Amino acid sequence: ELESTIPPITVPAWASMVTSKDPGRLGFYGFRNRADYSYDRMRIANSRLVTEDTLWDILSRAGKKSVLVGVPQTYPVKPTNGYIITSFLTPSTSNQYTYPADLRDEIEALVGEYMLDVNNFRTEDKDDLLQQIYEMTEKRFTVLKYLLQEKEWDFCMLVEMGPDRIHHAFWKFLDPQHPKHVPGSPYANSIEDYYKYLDGQIGEILELVGDDTLTLVVSDHGARHMEGGICINEWLRQEGYLTLKEEPAGIVPIEKVEIDWDRTLAWGAGGYYGRLFLNVQGREPQGVIPAADYERVRDEIVHKLSQITDERGTNIDTVSYKPQAVYQEVRNVAPDLLVYFGNLAWRSVGSLGHGSIHTRENDIGPDDANHAQHGIFIMYDPRSGGRGRVEGLHLMDVAPTVLDGFGLPIPADMQGKRIAYGRG
Known part of the structure; x- marks a missing residue:
């Protein structure tokens, strides 16, 4: 398990993960935040609000190239040593959603119109939503495989929104304890089937990167039924x-x-x-x-x-x-x-x-599901032969662990710790 931020919400959780700073230090507490102490002025937590160093900022200064796909709060894009495809928080694909800008042409030649998100996950049209989730995920992994094979990179990070969307839309069909549970629904296995599909996609990525790559599978929060x-x-x-x-x-x-x-x-x-x-x-x-x-x-x-x-x-x-x-x-x-x-x-x-x-x-x-305080954590470290379960992990431990994997010093102001299962 990986403990999330308070609150366990996409914004600020992913930013806390990649900076190893809590939401108070980052200065934003959700998607929309009070701009001042007036009653009505709000500001959206986009990339401009992230003023702390991210993993890729630190890696860039060390001469490392990054590939970022779907990472929240990367829009508007900032120049980096590498490649960026922004997240579902981007208004639309008519905005500049890639860095460099001409990467967009490569992406659209590969998959056609890129999908930043599904159209609306809060819908009763479950068949259409399922189709959108799979199409979005397939396009995202197709793009990722292309970047891994065609571009020079040292660090890669993918955030796939499919699990979040399918949890919110299909939890009641899976969970008998849900107050709106639908017994015998044709959607009863939708979440599990999607997990299996994701597992296959991740397996293909692991084959591409090889056994010498430090690999983490993490989430910004967990999921639970909503009363x-x-x-x-x-x-x-x-x-x-x-x-x-x-x-x-x-x-x-x-x-x-x-x-x-x-x-x-x-x-x-x-x-x-x-x-x-x-x-x-x-x-x-x-x-x-x-x-x-x-x-x-x-x-x-x-x-x-x-x-x-x-x-x-x-x-x-x-x-x-x-x-x-x-x-x-x-x-x-x-x-x-x-x-x-x-x-x-x-x-x-x-x-x-x-x-x-x-x-x-x-x-x-x-909406069937709420967020939970603990998400998922899986790590493969080629420097360790260890296998087992590690307790007490926090989302802010991810950035120090990645830096340690590169042999880079961990900044003193990072609030997390490196995760070093099976080694000193």
Whole structure:
């Protein structure tokens, strides 16, 4: 197992993996982050926000060439010593998604229109989605094999989004414990069949790179079934922390609701985990909470969140994290609390107008799975004859391990450690 970041989300987890810096040090906590302490300015966590050295930055300075395919937060592309094909976070293939720019011509001559992602994984058209997942994965591996054979490289990193998409879309067919499980579904083996397909593709890559190559198979997070959603802003209204100027007409995103900031202490954002923000005097434009009461209010909310139950009155075991307690430092504008509803069994729903704090439907489309704190880790090290299981590994250990594989020094400010199973 490989422990992920808090939160275990694509952004910031992959960036933490390739920099060996936690999200607080990186200064971003999800795909969208508050740009400042205003109520509405947000910024997207693209490559420009990654200001710490990545693995390929360090390797480039050491004269090593990298091949990067599908790695999040590589768009907009930055010049590097090697080749880049950006990730699903790229707006579209009409944008420059390769480095060098003319690599795009080689890719499209090879596979036609390149697929950065499926069109929409939150869909009920499962047949079409399955076809897209396989097509996307086939194209990605075809491109990777081409680059490995035709380009000069020392380090290669592929991020395949297929597992994430198939987990979110097909988990209920696999898992009898899922609240929406469909017994006897023709999609019951969809995830397992895709795993087998991936295994074959990885096997072909291993044949290409040979037995003398340090190889890691990792994920940025795990996956688990999702019970439903907790409507974080409905809960904040219910508890008296959030006040609206008028009732929403139907289900409405919080960004479209008029909030009475002079009477609001807190508001939240949706996603696979909850982000909760406090309205603090001297910090937010219409702050209400005196700075001296900040910790008291935050602790009060943590306690109340821990008491949330499901519809039957059973405590769902919600866990809340203060950024200052889980990161070495906190840069830019972090949430005041990072909330795992039901310890990630429930997602956070940010919209209002549900009439309840519970929902079994996702406000942005069907989704069967949430992220889990631990993902996968497999390593083959040609310098070691060892075989077995290693405990206590963290996603931030990957970058030091790769640098060690090249015989390069590990920067002192990296937070992870090298993984050295079977050797000193």
